[in-house]
Amino acid sequence: MNISNTKIFILYSDSKSFKKITMSQVSNSEIIDQIVAGAVQDQAAKAPGLRQAHAKSHGCVWGELAIADNIPENLQVGIFSKVKTYPIWARFSNASGPLSQGQLQSDKNPDGRGFAIKVLQVEGKKVLEDEPNAQDFVLINHPVFFVREAQDYIRLAEVTAGKLPPETLAYEFGILQQIAGKKTLNPSEIQYWSATPYRLGTQAIKFSAKPQVINTADLPIPDSDHYLRAALVNTLTIEKRDVYFDFLIQLQSDSDPKWVDDPTLLWDENISPYIKVATIKIPAQEFDNSDRKQFDESLSFTPWHTLPEHEPLGSVNASRLKLYKTIAQNRREHNQQVITEPQPYAIQS
Template identity: 55%
Template sequence: MTISKLSASEQETITDEVLAANLKTQQEKGPDLRQVHPKSHGLVWGEFIVEKNIPDALKVGVFCAPQTYPIWVRFSNGGEAEKRGQFKPDKEPDVRGLAIKLMNVEGEKVLDDEEKTQDFLSINHPVFFVRDVQGYVDLAKVASGQADPELAQAMQPSFAILQKMTSKKISNPLFIQYWSTTPYKLGSQAIKFSIKSQQIETVPDSIPDSQNYLREAIVKYLTDGGKEAIFDFLIQLYVDEEKTSIENPMQEWKEQDSPFIKVATIRIPRQKFDFDERKRLDEGLSFNPWHTLPEHEPIGSVNLARKKIYQELAKYRREQIEKRLREPQPYASVQDEPS
């Protein structure tokens, strides 16, 4: 497996630069609000059911034995908030996310802020839009017009992936497939994972005008329709650096090179979720790929950067929430009207 081209010190320096930029945005948009994937389409409960007949070599960590874990599942948009309480309409181009938090997971975790959880994060595209943490910085330079022509040209593949990611028409977040995009350990092996809906999606001719049509679609299916949603949790095994690159998440692990293997079923029962108390729980939860058993530890440059960035953003957000409760702020500071 090829290691990152960035040295440890370069990785740390660039990660701090990206974190500082994210914290600045968070301060401007609402210090106590979620920075990564801020717009939620719903936080729902369900079950993560480990398969009985998976190959012995894959019986690692949460997959070591057939069992059922209670889970929270959060559906989201990737785009940042326009301002406090105001998000882009769902009909605008965006990446869609699915995050899963398993509970009652025994064993020592990589991070110590949650004792019994295991998180899996995914988006609705098979590849990521930058190769490593330097890509975040370079992308920002190009977007702000500060890049020279050579860098602007070099970043065109990233912009092409972003365009593909955000241009997909979807009718319902329950009906599509999601991918980890970055690799993870499975014991001594390396894998990527995917979460594929068993519901059949009909690609819509046009997107509804409603600003929150994706949340409304989940409500219509789970609550009004009283139906359950089922997903397959699939993994792909590392083959070699040419076909299944560890350090280039912009490269797809193709199914013909590494076939999907089902290791679990995700079941989301019919339920009500579109109410204020659930939304408060949603906003308070922190999803981080480093909320994990060591057996499922994220690998690669992008994931290493996420370890610090996600943890620090969540820590800062929770500190701001506690601060506002401890020392109330005037309206000029809070600005909590949605528009």
């Protein structure tokens, strides 16, 4: 794709229009402390051994991320700086957390869908050091996020608790309804987005994983609480079909900081189209077994498992640093799991 006429938004080193959030601000923010405290309390009450978001997995699968050999020069940054194929682990999920007493929501209920990718054997110093060779990408099946800023998480909890009227977050609830209202028949056949912005060196971007085969059939939802896992098993194990996603990047071309500070705003693809930078391949495989499920539960995904060149931007992403780290640590301690960096899948000869 020719992007020679695309204006590139330069940030941090060349612009003072951004609200740069430092690591110390992330660690010491009272707002973020409130968010974490509420999440920890909810975790202890409902399911200390489970994730508090994206709790239900449809499958943890292995694959590869192949960096393209024709990436425009201005996008050759970080993990995209050289042509290489990386091993990955990927996890498909429902977006909701556990219900009371650790019960997980049925796939038939309205919900968002998640796609988390852990790229392995990535060289370079990372923002978080607990997985020094991993680069995580976390995505949902909607192009924008459902809150404008970190403080909206607190307002959302207050609305849920009846302390604030629902109309306080009418805009945000509207986005949640859009996310939950999407019909998903197979998690390997829908598009996913980062929703929140990230760095690409000195540029602001969002990213997306778009399947090369998209299911547009208007079929009824199967009458099963676990039909999304069954669909993935059917694709990868029964039919033995490989699954491919195009990994795409969208540049922000407007210098107004609102486009980075507010992740509920949709970036116009007519102004800045998505550009392919890599291909995700998930080979046909067996994954619906106890060993893989146990491995799945041992994994931890966070956008802060990252090279500095791909640092998350904005207050929503800033809140994720301490929140994800704390919840994952509590979960692993409850489950008596030793924190180790995952290794690539070993193909049996």
